[in-house]
C-alpha cells in the first residue's frame with residue numbers, strides 16, 4: 242500500500258496491490274491468535290482491525306485504479322491531466338457482503354455556483 | 367546504550383486484576399528511533415521471551431502514538447511517562463516496564479485510570495452550556511487570557527502527575543494536580559466561570575487541595591509541561607478566599 246497507493250499511482254501496480262490484498266484476505270481465513278485468553282485480549286482486537294484494514298485497502302486500491310486522471314495530490318504518470326469531463330465526481334464505496342468486496346458508485350460534484358477552472362500556479366487568475 | 371545489537375526489555379505482567387504479577391524478559395534487535403510502544407508491537411509479532419518460552423503479546427494502552435491522547439502512560443525504568451515518546455536509545459538498559467502502581471491493573475501494562483475522570487466530574491471540569499437555546503456569539507477571550515489558558519488546556523489526562531504525587535493515595539482521596547489545574551482553566555474561561563464557586567467548593571475539605579504537600583513531583587513529571595504548581599497555588603488562594611468568605615456569610 243505504501244509503495245503503490247500513495248501519491249504516484251500506476252494502474253498496473255494498483256491491480257497487483259488489489260490481487261495481493263485478495264490473497265491476504267484468503268490467508269486471513271486461517272489466521273492464528275497468539276493469545277487465546279478471555280480477558281483484555283488485544284490480539285483479537287488487532288486481528289479484527291486487520292480484516293477491516295484489508296477491506297478498506299481494497300477500496301483505496303480499486304478506487305484509485307478506476308480514476309484515470311491526476312487530481313489534487315494524486316498523480317498518475319500515465320494520465321497527467323485532470324479530467325473534469327469524466328471524473329469530476331465523488332467516489333463512493335460500500336461493502337457488498339454477498340460479493341465480499343467493495344462496490345463503487347460515483348456522485349457528480351455540484352458546480353452550479355462556481356465553475357471549475359484549471360489549477361495553475363504560473364499565472365494569476 | 368548497550369554496545370551489542372539487541373535491547374533487553376523486562377516487563378512486569380499480570381494476567382488479570384486479581385492474579386499475581388510476574389516478570390518476563392524480552393530481547394529485541396536494536397532499531398534506531400524505536401519507542402517503547404513500537405517495541406511492544408514488535409513483541410506481539412513473535413511473543414517469545416528471552417529464554418525461548420512462548421508467551422502472549424503484552425496488553426497495553428496506546429492510541430495516538432504522538433503524546434497527545436494520554437493513554438500509554440506507564441512506568442518506564444520506574445518513571446511515570448508516555449511509552450510512545452520514550453525512545454529506547456535514550457533509556458538506560460535493560461529497560462524496565464511496569465504498570466502504574468497507584469491505579470488498578472487491568473492486565474499487564476494497562477491500568478484503569480477512570481479515577482481522573484471521576485475527579486474531573488467532581489470539580490465540574492467543563493464549560494456549562496447545555497445547547498438548549500442559542501446563546502449568541504461567545505464572549506471574547508483576550509490574548510493574555512489565551513496565553514494562560516492554552517498551556518493548561520494541553521493536559522492529556524495521562525495521570526503521570528497523580529502517579530508521581532506522594533499525596534495521591536487511597537488514604538487521602540486527593541483529587542490530584544491535573545484536576546486542580548483544570549479548575550484553574552475553567553474558572554478563567556469567561557463562560558466556564560459560572561461554575562467557579564462550585565468548583566472551588568469541591569476542592570475544599572478531605573481529598574481537596576489542602577492535601578497537596580507541595581512536593582512539586584507533578585510539575586517535574588508532566589509530559590506536557592503544564593505549570594501545575596502555579597495552578598495549585600492560584601487555585602489554593604481562591605479556595606482560601608472563598609472559604610473565609612463563607613465563614614463570614616454564615
Ligand code: SF4
Nearest residue numbers: 531578579581582584
Ligand atoms: S505539588 Fe506535590 S503534593 Fe501537590 S499535587 Fe504536586 S506532587 Fe502532589
Ligand code: SF4
Nearest residue numbers: 521522524525527588
Ligand atoms: S497535568 Fe500533565 S501529568 Fe497530569 S494528567 Fe495532565 S498532562 Fe498528565
Ligand code: FES
Nearest residue numbers: 429431433436450
Ligand atoms: S499513544 Fe497517545 S500519548 Fe502515547
